[in-house]
Amino acid sequence: MIGKICGTGSYVPPHIMDNDDLSRIVDTNDAWIRERTGIARRHIIEDETTSYMAGQAALRAVEQSGIDPKEIELILVATSSSETVFPCAACEVQKMIGAVNAAGFDMNAACTGFVLAFNTAQAYISAGLYRTILVIGADSMSNMVDWTDRGTCILFGDGAGAAILQAEEGEPCIMAAHSDGIKGPALTGLSRHRKGREPGVEDKESYIHMDGQGVFKFAVRKVPEIVEEVLEKAGMEIDDIDYFILHQANRRIIEAVAKRLHTDISRFPMNLEEYANTSAATVPILLDEMNRNNKFSKGQKLILSGFGAGLTWAACLFEW
Numbered sequence: 367m368i369g370k371i372c373g374t375g376s377y378v379p380p381h382i383m384d385n386d387d388l389s390r391i392v393d394t395n396d397a398w399i400r401e402r403t404g405i406a407r408r409h410i411i412e413d414e415t416t417s418y419m420a421g422q423a424a425l426r427a428v429e430q431s432g433i434d435p436k437e438i439e440l441i442l443v444a445t446s447s448s449e450t451v452f453p454c455a456a457c458e459v460q461k462m463i464g465a466v467n468a469a470g471f472d473m474n475a476a477c478t479g480f481v482l483a484f485n486t487a488q489a490y491i492s493a494g495l496y497r498t499i500l501v502i503g504a505d506s507m508s509n510m511v512d513w514t515d516r517g518t519c520i521l522f523g524d525g526a527g528a529a530i531l532q533a534e535e536g537e538p539c540i541m542a543a544h545s546d547g548i549k550g551p552a553l554t555g556l557s558r559h560r561k562g563r564e565p566g567v568e569d570k571e572s573y574i575h576m577d578g579q580g581v582f583k584f585a586v587r588k589v590p591e592i593v594e595e596v597l598e599k600a601g602m603e604i605d606d607i608d609y610f611i612l613h614q615a616n617r618r619i620i621e622a623v624a625k626r627l628h629t630d631i632s633r634f635p636m637n638l639e640e641y642a643n644t645s646a647a648t649v650p651i652l653l654d655e656m657n658r659n660n661k662f663s664k665g666q667k668l669i670l671s672g673f674g675a676g677l678t679w680a681a682c683l684f685e686w
């Protein structure tokens with residue numbers, strides 16, 4: 367059994383912050399950000415929440431799929447920035463879309479989260495446990511960045527993307543996932559510190575700490591490795607793959623991955639110029655954009671790959 371994508375959706379907040387807007391907050395400029403990252407602007411929440419964005423993306427996926435939300439048996443939300451720890455975002459989405467028969471829970475593997483949730487959904491489907499699963503990646507990174515740190519705040523944006531998988535006869539997806547907790551300090555995000563529990567401990571805002579070059583090197587080494595791993599498991603060659611849908615962190619990372627794989631960059635679609643790094647949402651937002659622009663046709667082979675904090679990285683090879 368395989369989970370075939372029968373609908374996709376995405377949502378980004380309407381409020382846009384471009385590189386010039388950022389240059390009024392920190393010492394940076396449009397040329398530096400474009401050259402080092404490929405990012406021109408990002409969408410930032412005002413009143414929206416992570417769960418709201420997840421729900422909007424889900425509604426669009428449901429509408430496109432034509433299914434009744436009551437058919438959805440499981441909702442998985444990949445997020446590391448939900449405003450509420452509980453109820454989980456998946457239960458909020460369930461309420462918003464009327465998926466009254468679904469179970470739901472959240473998964474946190476930072477920017478790798480959507481690909482891991484997608485793999486989890488595929489495993490449930492191939493094990494015969496569920497037939498219809500809604501998988502979402504949603505993050506509000508603007509709540510987590512330190513807006514005084516020019517090394518990180520320029521990189522991130524907010525958004526959500528969703529895909530609905532339905533069981534069909536067929537070969538299961540080829541999946542791989544890895545973690546390296548020892549290298550975790552290269553990219554950390556703190557949650558809001560407990561207030562009032564210990565005398566003298568201040569309420570501390572959440573923020574991201576990053577060794578930019580360390581994360582860059584990790585990504586350009588590990589993503590080609592995991593792509594080769596799933597290709598080998600599938601008995602396929604690099605040229606058998608139509609599109610590599612990678613986590614949208616930095617244009618230079620994606621270009622370096624394509625080069626290391628000796629593959630044409632045209633098979634690595636990108637949209638980070640518009641949205642920046644929306645963490646778990648980058649892969650499903652890009653999937654949805656391509657789907658709505660009719661870029662996919664039946665039988666095409668895709669590899670999804672995410673990487674990020676943990677450190678974590680994952681991939682999935684499947685047929686559209």
Ligand code: COA
Pocket residue numbers: 393394395398399402403477516517520521576577578579581582615616643673674675
């Ligand atoms: N604007 C202008 N200058 C900046 C800047 C900014 N926003 N951020 C850093 N600089 C400066 C640095 O202070 C440094 O100045 P110096 O040479 O005078 O010391 C110079 O630019 C180079 O900084 P460096 O950190 O070496 O740049 P870089 O080429 O490594 O690019 C990143 C920085 C963050 C863009 C890059 O390392 C990166 O993208 N890493 C991966 C991060 C990522 O994707 N994380 C999420 C993964 S899920």
